[in-house]
Amino acid sequence: MDLGISGRRALVCASSQGLGLACATSLAGEGVHVTLNGRDADKLAKVATDLAARTGAKVDFVAADLTSAAGRATILAACPEVDILVTNNAGPAPGALDNWDEEALLGAINANMIPAVQLIRAYVPGMRARRFGRIVNITSAMVKAPHYMMGLSTSARAGLTAISKAISGEVVADNVTINNILPERIDTPRQDFMAKRRMQLEGCTYEEARLFASSTIAAKRFGRPEEFGDACAYLCSAQAGFISGQNLQLDGGSYEGIV
Numbered sequence: 001m002d003l004g005i006s007g008r009r010a011l012v013c014a015s016s017q018g019l020g021l022a023c024a025t026s027l028a029g030e031g032v033h034v035t036l037n038g039r040d041a042d043k044l045a046k047v048a049t050d051l052a053a054r055t056g057a058k059v060d061f062v063a064a065d066l067t068s069a070a071g072r073a074t075i076l077a078a079c080p081e082v083d084i085l086v087t088n089n090a091g092p093a094p095g096a097l098d099n100w101d102e103e104a105l106l107g108a109i110n111a112n113m114i115p116a117v118q119l120i121r122a123y124v125p126g127m128r129a130r131r132f133g134r135i136v137n138i139t140s141a142m143v144k145a146p147h148y149m150m151g152l153s154t155s156a157r158a159g160l161t162a163i164s165k166a167i168s169g170e171v172v173a174d175n176v177t178i179n180n181i182l183p184e185r186i187d188t189p190r191q192d193f194m195a196k197r198r199m200q201l202e203g204c205t206y207e208e209a210r211l212f213a214s215s216t217i218a219a220k221r222f223g224r225p226e227e228f229g230d231a232c233a234y235l236c237s238a239q240a241g242f243i244s245g246q247n248l249q250l251d252g253g254s255y256e257g258i259v
Contacts, residue, residue, distance in 0.1 A: 004238030006031030008132075010084035011075070011123075013037045013066055013115070016047050018188035019138050019228055020088040026229030027084065027236065028057035035079050036061040066115040075119070081126050084236045087116035087160075088138040090190075091153035094197070100152055112156035117163055120178070124171055133176030134236040137164055141184035141251045161247065168245035177244035179235050184251035185213060187222035219252030 009032070012024040016038035028034045028051055036051075038044050041063035052059040062078040065071035066089055092108045116137055127133025139157040146154045161180055168178040185191065195209035204212075214222050228250055234240055235248065249255050 001239075003030050003233060003236070005084070005134075005233075005236060007033070008083040008236075009033045009035070009079070009081070010086065010236070011035045011037065011079045011082045011119075012086040012088070013119070014088040014090065015086075016040060016043050018190060019183060019186060019225070020086065021047065021051075022186075022188070022225035022229035023086045023088075023136070023138070023232040024059075024229075025051060025055070026226065026233040027086075028052075028055040028059060030233055030237075031057055032084065032236075033058040034060070035082075037064060037066070037075060039063060039065050067110050069118075072115065072118055072122075076122055082123055083127065083130070083132055084134045084136075085119060085123050086136045086138065086232060086236075087119060089115060091140070091150075091157070094149040095152055096149060097151075104152060105155075108152045108156040109159065112153060113160045113163075116160050120164070120167065124167070124176060127176045128171055128174040131175045133171070133174075134240070135164075135176070135178040136232050136235050137161070137178070137180045138232075139180045139182050139247075141182045141249055141255065143180070143182055144247065144249070144257065145255060165245050172244045175241055177235070177241060179240075179243060179245070180247045181228070181232055181235070182247050182249045182251070183223065183228060184249070184254060185217050185222050186225060186228050186250065188225055191222060216254070217252040218254045221252065223250055223252060 010027050014020045015024045015036045024034045044061040048059045048061045064074040089111050142150050142154040143158050164178045198209040
């Protein structure tokens with residue numbers, strides 16, 4: 001299927017690896033001019049060169065910290081107009097109630113809610129004027145099914161989900177859509193981190209830790225990055241203009257609820 005977005009311009013946040021890179025890869029494969037973002041300029045340069053070579057797309061990058069106003073200003077100066085915005089950022093470490101002091105709460109919001117909202121504010125007016133915009137927020141399956149140890153991350157992402165829903169109904173008449181992808185157990189460096197954390201806590205092997213993690217998924221496997229990226233690309237497509245304000249779960253069928 002031709003997604004109708006070849007030649008469009010996209011900014012994919014936190015995209016030097018993991019879920020962000022998966023989305024950038026699928027978009028570049030559709031002929032989208034992609035700008036990568038992260039904090040490590042050397043790493044971004046290598047990833048951008050590789051991605052351009054693999055897809056034939058134009059790939060730029062901007063090294064900037066999303067969590068600071070100065071970093072966001074750098075991003076906006078490098079990419080003053082985009083047709084597609086994919087927001088993403090690493091979440092806080094797992095923890096419990098004793099860990100969630102005011103500083104921790106503010107840190108989570110500053111990483112997983114504020115940057116996305118501020119970029120949406122910056123880009124939506126131009127999208128509406130051009131009558132095309134696709135915004136996809138990478139959140140978490142735990143927005144709909146919270147787990148105790150991930151409550152800090154979930155709370156900030158749930159806030160982003162709520163405000164995005166509020167905005168989506170206002171802008172969709174101008175062909176600007178806002179949707180969220182809710183991943184669980186996609187096989188990225190995050191799963192490596194979680195496996196090593198389980199090894200330390202439980203004294204198991206790396207293989208045992210990964211097997212335990214994948215066994216918690218109904219599909220009994222990790223999701224593949226390309227599955228995630230292609231779902232994002234579809235939500236950014238010309239054909240997806242009637243889908244907005246939605247939460248798409250990529251969790252191998254694990255969510256037990258109906259809505």
